[in-house]
Amino acid sequence: MIPYPFGVRFPALASCKGLIDLEKWLSSNLNAYKDAFYEECIKFLKEVHLAAQVVTSNHFCSPNALRTIYLETSSTFLKVLQSHSGLVSSPHLSVEMDKLHITYMRTSSRFKSSGSADLSSSDYYSEDIEAEANLYFHQLFSGQVTNDTMIRMLAHLKASTEKREQAIFRCMIVKLLTESFAKYPVRQLQMSAVLFGSLIKNHLITDHTLGIALLAVLDALHECLFSNMFVFGIGALAQFVDRLTEWPYYGSLIVKIWLLREMHSDLVVLIEQALARTSQAHAGHCPAVDEVHQAEASLYFNQLFSGQLTNDEMIGMLAHFKESTDNRERAIFSCMIVLLFREFKLFAHFSKRLLKIYAVFIGSLIKNQLLTNHTLDIALQNVLDSLREPADSKMFYLGIRVLAQFVDRMIEWPQYCNRIVQISHVRSSHPELVAFVERGLSRVSQAHASQSSAADGYYANDIEAEATLHFQQMFSGQLTSDAVIQMLAQFKGSTDNRQQAIFQCMIAKLCREYKIYSMYPEKRLKIA
Numbered sequence: 001m002i003p004y005p006f007g008v009r010f011p012a013l014a015s016c017k018g019l020i021d022l023e024k025w026l027s028s029n030l031n032a033y034k035d036a037f038y039e040e041c042i043k044f045l046k047e048v049h050l051a052a053q054v055v056t057s058n059h060f061c062s063p064n065a066l067r068t069i070y071l072e073t074s075s076t077f078l079k080v081l082q083s084h085s086g087l088v089s090s091p092h093l094s095v096e097m098d099k100l101h102i103t104y105m106r107t108s109s110r111f112k113s114s115g116s117a118d119l120s121s122s123d124y125y126s127e128d129i130e131a132e133a134n135l136y137f138h139q140l141f142s143g144q145v146t147n148d149t150m151i152r153m154l155a156h157l158k159a160s161t162e163k164r165e166q167a168i169f170r171c172m173i174v175k176l177l178t179e180s181f182a183k184y185p186v187r188q189l190q191m192s193a194v195l196f197g198s199l200i201k202n203h204l205i206t207d208h209t210l211g212i213a214l215l216a217v218l219d220a221l222h223e224c225l226f227s228n229m230f231v232f233g234i235g236a237l238a239q240f241v242d243r244l245t246e247w248p249y250y251g252s253l254i255v256k257i258w259l260l261r262e263m264h265s266d267l268v269v270l271i272e273q274a275l276a277r278t279s280q281a282h283a284g285h286c287p288a289v290d291e292v293h294q295a296e297a298s299l300y301f302n303q304l305f306s307g308q309l310t311n312d313e314m315i316g317m318l319a320h321f322k323e324s325t326d327n328r329e330r331a332i333f334s335c336m337i338v339l340l341f342r343e344f345k346l347f348a349h350f351s352k353r354l355l356k357i358y359a360v361f362i363g364s365l366i367k368n369q370l371l372t373n374h375t376l377d378i379a380l381q382n383v384l385d386s387l388r389e390p391a392d393s394k395m396f397y398l399g400i401r402v403l404a405q406f407v408d409r410m411i412e413w414p415q416y417c418n419r420i421v422q423i424s425h426v427r428s429s430h431p432e433l434v435a436f437v438e439r440g441l442s443r444v445s446q447a448h449a450s451q452s453s454a455a456d457g458y459y460a461n462d463i464e465a466e467a468t469l470h471f472q473q474m475f476s477g478q479l480t481s482d483a484v485i486q487m488l489a490q491f492k493g494s495t496d497n498r499q500q501a502i503f504q505c506m507i508a509k510l511c512r513e514y515k516i517y518s519m520y521p522e523k524r525l526k527i528a
Contacts, residue, residue, distance in 0.1 A: 363405020
């Protein structure tokens, strides 16, 4: 039987009293339960990290003994999980571990002042991995290898199929991302900056780690002039300046730094010229997701899933971001929507708990009209596709729960409603939902019928536009009179509310314009 969350906590507490060898206990369970227990340990570490964040962000909250014990055992958990990474079949869990370790390194450095133990990369990676990573850094700083040689070696380690070499690569990246360069001698500082920037330039770090690296450079550039960190930031930026066109917003943040404009005006001019060319080239196109915005968007999603933000708080924040005059906030809103749709097909692999949170969130976006036009179309189509999946599938589970959030808006889209109520397993598994939608459709149909009897009936803009288009096709000769009559006969007898509305709109238009036919040209009059 896989240990429950309390089963992870009790051994952590017992190990501090010397009642259990935590490393042996973890190793035994990892060998027995593999991915399932590995994931349970990651959940425990995430919860401990969240508790540590609360302490460091709240001056009125002091770390209690239990939190401190859990944080102190974190290093053992991380070390054992890394040494048993070969047992894990899911690449997702390996990625989660790397992210978690980077986050822990940052948290522990802040939490350290509260009396808890520090956490170093040596607590996470086995001694031989750590030793080899340190050897490579020593060779670089001693001049035995050049920066280009180091980058080629890292590229080889990253692409390797050997788990040991992959572990060395990850260890070196974690060391660089969590290292404090402020106290480095000038020579080592400059070499570190070149290596750091070269990682970005050569695409050796991506996604979450790339976001962290870019933010680290941006933070360094905001430090005091001539400080070690400012020097580090300039050295790193110089390596990947050609890639700034991929992240226009990030580039715009950099060129706004006053010290940079004063002391490195040539670099600022170079960046501004590149950004201007990019802006012209991408005019009218949808911008790519900026890595910095992606990192911040991911943070908000993590807060939602961990319970730090409620769904209502998240929706309120996004409503503010969408209407904000701050370009950064609007960009984060767009990024979060893009990420949401990008991951939609992966939801089938999520746990029911995460699916439920996602469903309420997506449905609330639609309900509160935070999605419009193209993004609304994508969201509605994704929900429809999910409902067409088997009734016992996770995607169907997701679709039904998304739908429940915005069911009151469905009468705005009669054709969409018709497609949903025609899905057989939706009708059989959720008859009350189908009945509710059908009652709404009936009321809409009756309202349209009464409107169509009025001499000056009004129609939605898209209905009016389509009716006008059909008349234009007729008067231009693209459609014959017989073809239009056949089309109108089809629309009149259709069960599709939209087609019925187009029919009614075209008839109303003909009746309204009857008195001005005398002003038509002869050819147009004959056709009418």
